[in-house]
Amino acid sequence: xxxxxxxPQSLIVQKGGISIINCAYENTAFDYFPWYQxxxxxxxxxxxxxxPDVSEKKEGRFTISFNKSAKQFSLHIMDSQPGDSATxxxxxxxxxxxxxxxxxxxxxxxx
Amino acid sequence: GAVVSQHPSRVICKSGTSVKIECRSxxxxxxxxxxxxxxxxxxxxxxATSNEGSKATYxxxxxxxxxxxxxxxxxxxxxxxxxxxxxxxxxYICSASGASGLATQYFGPGTRLLVL
Numbered sequence: 001x002x003x004x005x006x007x008p009q010s011l012i013v014q015k016g017g018i019s020i021i022n023c024a025y026e027n028t029a030f031d032y033f034p035w036y037q038x039x040x041x042x043x044x045x046x047x048x049x050x051x052p053d054v055s056e057k058k059e060g061r062f063t064i065s066f067n068k069s070a071k072q073f074s075l076h077i078m079d080s081q082p083g084d085s086a087t088x089x090x091x092x093x094x095x096x097x098x099x100x101x102x103x104x105x106x107x108x109x110x111x
Numbered sequence: 112g113a114v115v116s117q118h119p120s121r122v123i124c125k126s127g128t129s130v131k132i133e134c135r136s137x138x139x140x141x142x143x144x145x146x147x148x149x150x151x152x153x154x155x156x157x158x159a160t161s162n163e164g165s166k167a168t169y170x171x172x173x174x175x176x177x178x179x180x181x182x183x184x185x186x187x188x189x190x191x192x193x194x195x196x197x198x199x200x201x202x203y204i205c206s207a208s209g210a211s212g213l214a215t216q217y218f219g220p221g222t223r224l225l226v227l
Contacts, residue, residue: 034215043117043204043218044155089154098145099216103154 006102019077021105023090030092035075038087080109117219132190132222134205140185141207149202195226
């Protein structure tokens with residue numbers, strides 16, 4: 001059973017546009033929600049993370065929105081750039097335990 | 112901070128041989144290390160979790176005798192693929208997290224294994 005559901009599977013955005021990737025979870029014990037960015041042939045790199053005590057976290061062009069009641073969280077990439085083209089994974093965990101990853105979203109930003 | 116290295120970055124070996132992959136946390140002590148396998152255009156598949164000084168916990172379906180994991184120190188974990196076969200060819204990625212209760216995992220750059 002997929003603990004974390006991620007959508008869309010792929011996304012094409014024009015340069016300067018907003019990229020939005022969504023994730024949903026079921027386990028209410030989850031209390032940590034990171035997003036990772038992965039380039040081909042490389043390991044995932046932590047992008048931004050949020051805990052359920054806040055509804056939004058922003059770091060530069062990257063924002064996580066968190067809706068605890070709906071058990072959903074999303075990544076927004078503002079002013080998307082071609083260099084943002086990568087695969088993005090959301091994840092969820094309860095502190096100290098294993099991460100459950102989404103299935104990934106392949107983002108392509110076209111010039 | 113929070114840098115994790117892996118060695119080698121890629122390896123080609125003959126069927127039947129064993130391959131060892133090292134994962135090191137360079138600037139923090141990793142009480143827990145994780146080993147993942149990733150197929151092309153797929154998500155990360157957790158293989159096992161290891162805590163320093165204790166036996167690894169393997170996920171269902173992962174053969175512990177085939178994928179030997181050692182976490183001998185707070186900065187080093189190794190994955191040995193024993194008697195490798197072509198179907199073991201994959202991208203293997205480790206991650207490390209700090210003291211228990213701290214949240215995130217930091218990933219290594221991955222190791223591409225090709226078994227001929």
